[in-house]
Amino acid sequence: MTNAVNTEAQEIDAHALHAIAQYKNFSDLAGKVVFITGAGSGIGRAMADAFAVNGAHLALLDINADLLAQVQRELHATFPQIDVMTFVASITDDVAVAQAVDAAQQHFGCIDVLLNNAGISANRPTLELAPADWRRAIDINLNGVFYCAQAAGRHMVQQGSGVILNTASMYGTVAAPERAAYCASKAAVVMLTKVMAVEWAPAGLRVNALAPGYVQTALVDELVRTGRMDLDALVKRTPARRLGQPHEIATLALFLASGSAAYINGQAIVADGGWSAYSYI
Ligand SMILES: NC(=O)c1ccc[n+]([C@@H]2O[C@H](COP(=O)([O-])OP(=O)(O)OC[C@H]3O[C@@H](n4cnc5c(N)ncnc54)[C@H](O)[C@@H]3O)[C@@H](O)[C@H]2O)c1
Known part of the structure; x- marks a missing residue:
């Protein structure tokens, strides 16, 4: 029992040192309230660490209850000074999303930043892409992003400030075969970002999109594991x-x-190691 507890504590210590060493200090983020979707793993998890290191309070949403509980436990142990709320929900459920955002707003008194990050891959030859797969990708990667941005935007416009970062992809700006649903959904997120930015800028909001290239997360690991992607x-x-x-x-x-x-x-x-600038062979 003691050994298990020690091992867990050591893992948390190692994790904390790792996180703290990586993130620069953006002092104006201390005390801000940051709502993160898809916070259970990958990029969303790293975002939770990064903002926690900078002293922000967190509202974390994910469809995976186990991952979310683990993230909350580790954040509590590592950053006891910050407040961490969690919500288990799918971003495709507009009612649940609105309830989570409203609950975070009520608890913290405001939402300063939305990291609209949850999303899925959808790699399949276009001729084999079933309508259900197309709808699922659009529902999560586009509709879910819209529901979250709208729910947070309602509070931000009223408070006269806020930042929304929608996670698109470099594949929202350049194309690749077998990614019809993914590229279409991410390109739509880029345009959604621009519309919200110009509509809400006069109210004091900023809305930008992150467009990563290939990032080492469970999403990519799964594509490699199932043979849909060649890592080398x-x-x-x-x-x-x-x-x-x-x-x-x-x-x-x-x-x-x-x-x-x-x-x-x-x-x-775009943050892609030069991928989308490269067009030689
Ligand atoms: N990894 C990459 O190479 C890469 C590249 C470009 C863009 N992105 C984008 O970055 C975002 C995060 O990707 P990642 O690589 O960290 O993936 P990931 O699979 O590691 O993490 C995604 C998280 O989102 C959660 N999630 C999935 N569907 C959800 C839903 N309907 N509602 C709520 N939560 C849900 C998952 O449970 C998981 O915790 C996605 O939008 C993805 O499209 C990733």
């Missing part, structure tokens, strides 16, 4: 000769959420 070819095709890491996207989110990015609005910021 991927690394070779990337000018940086490696995949991105979740903390690199989380660091971009810190910058864009901070006052340092006060004049950046309505943009999709």
